[in-house]
Amino acid sequence: MYKAYKYRIYPTDEQEVLLSKSFGCARWFWNYALNLCQETYKNTGKGLSRAYIQGLLPALKKEYEWLKEPYSQCLQVVALNLSTAYKNFFDKRAMLPKFKAKHGRQSISYPQNVKFDGDYINLPKIGLVFCRRHRDFEGDIKTVTVSRNPDGKHFVSVLIDDGKEQPELVPADKAIGIDVGLKVRFVG
Template identity: 30%
Template sequence: MKARYQYRFYPTDQQQQSLARLFGCVRVVWNDALAICKQSEKKPKSVELQKLVITQAKKTEARAWLSEVSNIPLQQSVADLEMAFKNFFDSCKGKRKGKKVGYPKFKKRANSQSARFRIGGFSIKDEGVYLAKIGVVKPVWSRELPASPSSVTVIKDCANRYFLSFVVEVESIQIDAKNQSIGIDLGINTFAVMSNGEKALSPCYKALDRKIRKLQRKLARQPKDSNCRNKTRVQIAKLHNQITDTRKDFLHKLSTKVVSENQTILLEDLNVSGMVKNSKLSRAISQQGWREFRVLVEAKSEKYGRNFVVINRWEPTSQSCSECGYRWGKIDLSIRSILCLNCGTEHDRDENASVNIEMVGMGHRHDLKCTSRDGKTTSVARLNEA
């Protein structure tokens, strides 16, 4: 399986100028190729686009500066556009699963920039990485590469940070699991509640979020294309990166712990796109990264040889007792403790849901018709007032 290893590096002033030139050339090639595709009745093939926007464009006076950078990232930019169109067409035809992919867009200078080098355009030398027509950059090697990379992507984010992202082939790791299975219920304040009783609290983003809102109001009052507005934009990007880095660090540590200790990991299929329509909870839900956590757990399960199961989103995991299977129906989000009217067991709402997720995923679901016959006439759970 393929994995991506990312390292930060600090280029010199001369390398920053060379990288800015490279990013600009890659962006122009992408935009020129996309403009040709929009004007054509039938989309040209990738080879034809490369001849038009690279080979023939270099001979013109308006695009002669394309020769100042390596040809490999320019060709890769056209190949990436071809892949973007393929994903768009497959999504329209229903061949691609997941959220629908939109039509490719033009690249902007203010957004994050990237350029990809294939084999032949880069090489690893001692503690540095040689990039064609850029020179040797020295990344911060926080960990070793497990194998020789097949490609490297140079990234500059909106906060003017530089990264090298390597794609390498990794092998599966066989580690004995401590537990057979675990069910996980995802939430907001408590990010994850496990069926074994463990809880993982979500990091607090409120302080950074308040700073972002204040700077966004300041940005709205500043004139466009001004230096002050650009400085404010970078400040906002840095705060967003702090939130992203904090969340990513938390999700990586939690997913690694869960996958390494359990043989089967069970999650619930959440309708996140529908849940964020709630205006009161949309910001808090968006900051949690539930989808990112699911992607990380699924990828690491494949790496460690684990079983990853996602149960149906319509399973009543929060509406039934994990002890007897009695179903009490929907309850308000403010109710966190539930007393089962059938067996008299007191449940924490999230712990009960995580146990039900594990039971449904492992095929040990209660027979609700049999267990609810001896229950009370009401099917509404209430707070334990004992």
Template identity: 40%
Template structure:
């Protein structure tokens, strides 16, 4: 099976290369915002928007008027226009909201370049990129397949990353003949129908006190920087070294939490897909659950949506199946032995006994078994 797979590495550009990367990102953002403004003005005047081809021709003229747009990679600017066109297509199909202007304060800044005529090459210690030349990188694995494109990204901590997108072949994993029901929760990250419970490390909660302390320091230094700016009118936040140092410190701490959480999700999603042929889960409405302000923080911490996303695409890659059941199925109210429905139970009730057959249940294990049985009988698909 041919798939498009991304290989992510950390880049270590020189000072000149870092400047050019930042210029490419800034120019891509400028082009996106410029033609978004043109698109809106044209629509107000004529009742019709622009097309990608008309914007592409206008971009050529814009480069003549603004010579600094010729400095970055040309593919970065073209892909910025494609992103705008795609955003409008999704908006008109009612799949997304109206495109908005991009801000330089957005924590994720990136641009995309395309592979053509061997302008992107991968060596043992460096990667060749358009306009940048050979850039040193941290090689953690072999890039497999035919290269298609590359995303160069700058994160708030000041680190540079590249995601190489390649078309590669994935072989199906051998069948195990096993099926499993998965009940996602807050006390335990998930409970399997086999009775196994996986506890969530709760990286955000464990480092919350340290993060609060560092964010408080950042707030104090921001107020101090504002007072200095009032005294020296030509001073900016970029000139306030203590504020910038603390800002990077907070960003690194958040990045560490995010990396540990992502690693945990990848480990368990891969393990479940390798060891089971069918995985049955609930079709959770995470956005709706987040409206409960008492549980919103805990739900965000466990990252259910990201875990289900990883399970879904990995199962598709390796020839396994993810089955979803109706989100309103009363998995925690039914007895998995006799099927008796005992009604809703408060969250503090973790164990209960069926009044009809006398079977004693662990709330989460019973729910996982019910999810498995329902998924095998009445799947609703992905």
């Protein structure tokens, strides 16, 4: 079963700059891919697959050198998130994906290669970042999302697979109702 834990992290000034660059690159790639999806749909009536969007990255990295600065898998997760956002839209579970702004909450996701080392979390291309772990967890790390709130505070959300089975929901045969209405009001 999956569980998520959220911790506050305290990056150094250099790490804050690296995180800001990573947030910016992920945001730019999201907006670029979203614009491309919208233009393709207008012109052809068809959408773009996640594999196609991820396939754009090598050429874009040659054209825009600064896209090489963040961890490469963070940008690949952007393509996954965009395709999931479109799938949720077409399944009528969410609104149409929107462009991301520089102001507000920023985030990047690491699908692997993140480790905890005592009071620190080791993020690829960022290094060891102090993490206030107020509770421990058991299980395998699946995804780590680093976010920055508008007030400048940084957090890390860790998705864990604890290996336990998800409990089965047993459907009830009969409906149960409870009448909590009172006929007499007691004043004491």
